[in-house]
Amino acid sequence: MVQIQFYSLLRLLLKQEKLELPAVENETVGQLLDRAQQSIDTPFLDKMLDCDGQLHAGTIILINRYNIRHLDMLDSKVSDGDVVAFFPPGAGG
Template identity: 60%
Template sequence: MIRIQFFSLLRLLLQRESLELPAQEGETVSRLLARVEAAVGPAVSGKLLDGAGALQTGTIILVNRRNIHHLNGLATEVRDGDVLALFPPGAGG
């Protein structure tokens, strides 16, 4: 299983902290986000990705506590037992 944790606005919108999905062969962050969207609705990708399917500025996605910006971006492979943390862009002051 892959555990997906929701933070900030996503947690509020979805009214849940996490979701578990079975791992699939050749899974990437991009493909997993599509499966998460199918499971919980479009709030996830709409808050993380832009219209072209790229990460919105300020989005943070961690795979096992490592930022995908330092891995292989949305093409980062995800395996059974991995934990994804999804942080939508935020503002503060």
């Protein structure tokens, strides 16, 4: 299983803290994002990705506490037992 944890405004939007999905061999973070969206009725990908499917500035995704910006971005591999945290860009003002 892969555990997805939602933080900040995503948690409020989705009204849930986490989601567990069966692990898929050689799955990337980008594929996991798509699969998570298919499992949840409320649209949330637009909060994390731009119209080209790239991370919005400020979006943070961690795999076992490692930022994917320091790995292979959306091509980072996710494995059975991983914990993946989704943080949308923060808002301020």
